[in-house]
Amino acid sequence: MRRAWALWLMCASAAAATLSPTDTNGEIGVRVEGLAYPPTLARELESGLTNRLYLRVTVLDGPAALRVSTAEIAIRYDLWEQIFIVTRTVDRAPAETRKLANLTEMNTYLASLHVPQLFAARSLLANRDLTLRAELLLNPIGREKLRMIRKWVAENSTTVNADQGISTSNTVFNRIFEQYADGSDLAAVWRVELTSPPFRPAAPAYEGR
Amino acid sequence: MKNKNSTAARTLIACIALLTAWLPATALSQDSAADSQPLRVQEIHCAGNQQVSCDFIRGHLRLQPGATLDEDEIRNAELRLSALRYFDDVSIHLEKGAQRGAVIVVIAVTENSPVVTESVAGFSSRMDVERLLVGSRIAHQNLFGEGNFADLTAVASIPLGGPGRDESYGLALRYVDPMLFDSRRWFGIASAAWRKDDYEDQYGNYAHLETPQLNVTMGWRFADFSYLSSGLSYRPGIELSTGQWLRDQTFETDDEEDLELSLRLDYGWSSEDDLLFPTQGSTLQIGMSTDQRITGVHVGPLQFRKTWSWLDSYWTLKIGGDPNPEYHVQISENQLFAVTFARPVKAGDDVRRGRWYIEPGYGMRGWTNDGRHINEAGVKIGYRADTRSFGYVDLYLIGTKDVGK
Numbered sequence: 001m002r003r004a005w006a007l008w009l010m011c012a013s014a015a016a017a018t019l020s021p022t023d024t025n026g027e028i029g030v031r032v033e034g035l036a037y038p039p040t041l042a043r044e045l046e047s048g049l050t051n052r053l054y055l056r057v058t059v060l061d062g063p064a065a066l067r068v069s070t071a072e073i074a075i076r077y078d079l080w081e082q083i084f085i086v087t088r089t090v091d092r093a094p095a096e097t098r099k100l101a102n103l104t105e106m107n108t109y110l111a112s113l114h115v116p117q118l119f120a121a122r123s124l125l126a127n128r129d130l131t132l133r134a135e136l137l138l139n140p141i142g143r144e145k146l147r148m149i150r151k152w153v154a155e156n157s158t159t160v161n162a163d164q165g166i167s168t169s170n171t172v173f174n175r176i177f178e179q180y181a182d183g184s185d186l187a188a189v190w191r192v193e194l195t196s197p198p199f200r201p202a203a204p205a206y207e208g209r
Numbered sequence: 210m211k212n213k214n215s216t217a218a219r220t221l222i223a224c225i226a227l228l229t230a231w232l233p234a235t236a237l238s239q240d241s242a243a244d245s246q247p248l249r250v251q252e253i254h255c256a257g258n259q260q261v262s263c264d265f266i267r268g269h270l271r272l273q274p275g276a277t278l279d280e281d282e283i284r285n286a287e288l289r290l291s292a293l294r295y296f297d298d299v300s301i302h303l304e305k306g307a308q309r310g311a312v313i314v315v316i317a318v319t320e321n322s323p324v325v326t327e328s329v330a331g332f333s334s335r336m337d338v339e340r341l342l343v344g345s346r347i348a349h350q351n352l353f354g355e356g357n358f359a360d361l362t363a364v365a366s367i368p369l370g371g372p373g374r375d376e377s378y379g380l381a382l383r384y385v386d387p388m389l390f391d392s393r394r395w396f397g398i399a400s401a402a403w404r405k406d407d408y409e410d411q412y413g414n415y416a417h418l419e420t421p422q423l424n425v426t427m428g429w430r431f432a433d434f435s436y437l438s439s440g441l442s443y444r445p446g447i448e449l450s451t452g453q454w455l456r457d458q459t460f461e462t463d464d465e466e467d468l469e470l471s472l473r474l475d476y477g478w479s480s481e482d483d484l485l486f487p488t489q490g491s492t493l494q495i496g497m498s499t500d501q502r503i504t505g506v507h508v509g510p511l512q513f514r515k516t517w518s519w520l521d522s523y524w525t526l527k528i529g530g531d532p533n534p535e536y537h538v539q540i541s542e543n544q545l546f547a548v549t550f551a552r553p554v555k556a557g558d559d560v561r562r563g564r565w566y567i568e569p570g571y572g573m574r575g576w577t578n579d580g581r582h583i584n585e586a587g588v589k590i591g592y593r594a595d596t597r598s599f600g601y602v603d604l605y606l607i608g609t610k611d612v613g614k
Contacts, residue, residue: 043300046302047301047302047303048303049280049283059417079303079304079312139284141284145285149288149292150489152289152292182278
């Protein structure tokens with residue numbers, strides 16, 4: 001299992017995923033396709049626990065960041081109804097709740113992930129070639145929680161179950177800690193960054209719905 | 210009559226319409242209520258554990274049967290358990306309980322092998338004395354299923370040439386109880402070892418040692434990261450002779466065969482998050498010892514290490530080499546003062562994690578025959594990895610010179 005994770009971690013960023021802008025009634029959103037989700041995703045989704053897919057989308061004018069919007073897609077499997085309840089929030093405001101009947105529908109939803117209405121097109125610079133950058137994290141861990149967990153590890157590696165001369169932490173854990181050490185405000189075992197092709201908000205002809 | 214019938218029919222239709230309109234709303238609200246109703250923990254089960262007890266695993270999840278399910282706490286417990294050396298993989302899922310809203314929390318683990326290995330191989334050319342250092346350790350991390358620990362370590366330094374000699378061999382067998390008296394505060398160590406060292410530098414300073422050694426140590430942890438330990442060593446038939454130049458250009462020799470018993474007291478702390486791949490924190494160890502002659506108290510050595518992360522790299526300041534916090538042991542070669550710059554390498558099929566590093570350093574190594582301080586300065590470069598095939602591996606090259614020459 002850990003080998004699969006390691007392989008996946010290495011290849012995730014190189015997978016042929018695409019990010020494209022969409023327009024819904026003058027509001028710019030994103031569509032993410034071809035993401036290589038972790039191989040354990042199906043198990044995670046059906047765990048009965050809420051899985052959170054976090055997106056942080058930035059509008060870029062060249063290297064300059066113009067706007068940032070965040071979306072969270074919370075997926076919970078109802079053990080009794082055996083359906084998936086998907087709740088999308090944008091900038092913490094509820095945007096949509098939908099029910100998906102089975103894992104196949106869930107996978108279809110994730111395979112072409114559409115997150116509409118992140119930015120008002122009129123608020124962006126017209127007639128400029130802009131790009132979108134999206135960071136996607138599965139079950140992200142905030143910096144404060146990481147700090148607490150890390151403190152716990154440091155305390156426990158000396159007082160409870162010390163590593164006794166042999167290093168302790170596992171790959172997944174180390175991966176998260178390295179992101180923390182890099183200064184990331186959020187860390188996750190699955191983390192992907194994508195950039196869209198250039199687009200002009202004045203003429204968003206990519207997808208109108 | 211017709212009108213009455215017509216009125217009754219209209220009333221019936223209106224009622225049905227109202228009922229029809231009300232039913233989905235009621236169903237929806239019940240559905241929403243069910244969706245939003247917090248789940249309750251019915252039981253907590255473990256799966257996949259063979260060596261590690263379910264009580265130990267459950268102890269890391271701060272939830273009890275009957276409590277409201279706290280998903281944040283479950284994610285925290287997943288991380289806490291993932292950090293333990295016992296497990297290769299940890300995942301928690303829910304199963305339906307006896308009734309709607311009641312869940313069974315299942316903590317599924319894949320255990321690591323309790324047997325781990327660590328190897329070191331390095332070539333060193335220190336002040337023109339060349340040698341090859343190889344070492345290996347095999348450890349069982351969970352003896353008797355109680356978290357006790359035993360390891361066997363062998364290290365050899367093989368001389369390759371130069372105007373001097375640095376040859377040593379060591380073999381050590383240790384047993385550690387990290388929770389002596391079933392207490393998180395106490396730990397105990399017993400070891401039996403044999404070592405032989407022959408060192409001579411180009412100026413004539415030398416040290417020769419050959420001894421078996423039996424040690425018993427007991428330690429006490431306190432505060433968040435600190436510990437005190439006291440140990441007794443017995444070295445039957447020790448042979449130790451040293452000779453060194455002093456600042457006034459006299460040569461001092463000492464043949465000590467009455468060091469059979471010694472007592473040692475150590476203080477230290479370790480707030481690092483990992484012994485071999487620290488990303489933050491510090492470790493210190495300092496001790497004092499006396500022997501059966503009680504002619505004095507020898508203080509030292511001081512060992513200190515602190516690690517920071519900066520610019521996607523890890524920076525470590527080391528004094529006195531890699532410390533051995535509590536009963537941890539490092540098999541490595543170091544300089545007295547060093548700064549390490551390390552970069553993580555990507556995990557691969559065989560490498561779980563790894564770092565390459567470069568470590569410039571400096572040290573004072575006594576006096577020359579003409580009364581000059583020996584100033585050793587050099588650099589070590591290496592690669593350390595946690596591999597699936599060979600365990601922990603440390604490969605390095607170190608070269609130093611007497612820069613005052």
